[in-house]
Amino acid sequence: MGLPQEQTKDDTTPMRSTRGRMPSGKPNPVDVHVGARVRLRRTLLGMSQEKLGEAIGLTFQQVQKYERGANRIGASRLWDLSRVLDCPMSFFFEEMDDETASSSPRNLSGDSRDLEPRDNDPMTKRETLELVRAYYRINDYHVRRRIYELAKSLASTEEPVES
Numbered sequence: 001m002g003l004p005q006e007q008t009k010d011d012t013t014p015m016r017s018t019r020g021r022m023p024s025g026k027p028n029p030v031d032v033h034v035g036a037r038v039r040l041r042r043t044l045l046g047m048s049q050e051k052l053g054e055a056i057g058l059t060f061q062q063v064q065k066y067e068r069g070a071n072r073i074g075a076s077r078l079w080d081l082s083r084v085l086d087c088p089m090s091f092f093f094e095e096m097d098d099e100t101a102s103s104s105p106r107n108l109s110g111d112s113r114d115l116e117p118r119d120n121d122p123m124t125k126r127e128t129l130e131l132v133r134a135y136y137r138i139n140d141y142h143v144r145r146r147i148y149e150l151a152k153s154l155a156s157t158e159e160p161v162e163s
Contacts, residue, residue, distance in 0.1 A: 027068070027069035027070055027072075028069070028072075028103055028104075029069075029099075029100040029103040030096070030100060030101070030103055030104050031069040031072050031073070032068070032069030032100075033069075033093075033096050033100050034069070034073055034078075034092045034093065035066050035067040035068055035069040035073070036067070036069075037091060037092040037093070037094070037095075038063075038066055038067055038073070038081055038085070038092065039067040041085045041087055041091065041092075042067075042085060045085060045086070047085075048060070049063040049064060049067070050063075052081075052084065052085075055084045056077065056080045056081065056084055073092075078092060088126065088129050090126070090129075135147065135148075
């Protein structure tokens with residue numbers, strides 16, 4: 001069952017979904033930030049909008065709309081972009097200022113209950129992502145397995161260190 005495309009303000013007045021846009025109709029600043037980071041990474045790699053579009057099955061005009069924040073980038077498309085642009089998905093959210101972050105749809109909806117901070121979660125650290133990527137670049141399964149066993153044995157003999 002999908003989400004309804006229309007909501008009703010009262011029994012007679014239908015309201016269209018804002019699809020993440022600001023009340024003014026402008027793109028959400030978070031989407032603009034993510035688009036700017038896509039453009040930054042593409043530019044750093046010397047890749048044209050056309051080449052990026054070809055790599056992910058889009059036209060260069062669609063890439064332009066993503067980069068301006070006019071179109072929101074879905075999770076699966078963001079995943080594709082991270083692969084083609086050779087960066088972690090977190091790259092697209094880095095350096096976001098507090099004002100932009102406060103414009104997320106969750107905060108705009110009025111339901112801005114604080115979530116538990118995940119500062120100590122190793123799965124949110126860049127080091128973890130880099131380690132996992134390096135691990136899976138090892139082609140020999142037996143070597144990979146030995147490194148896995150080594151890491152497990154080292155972890156069980158040392159006290160955890162906060163970084």
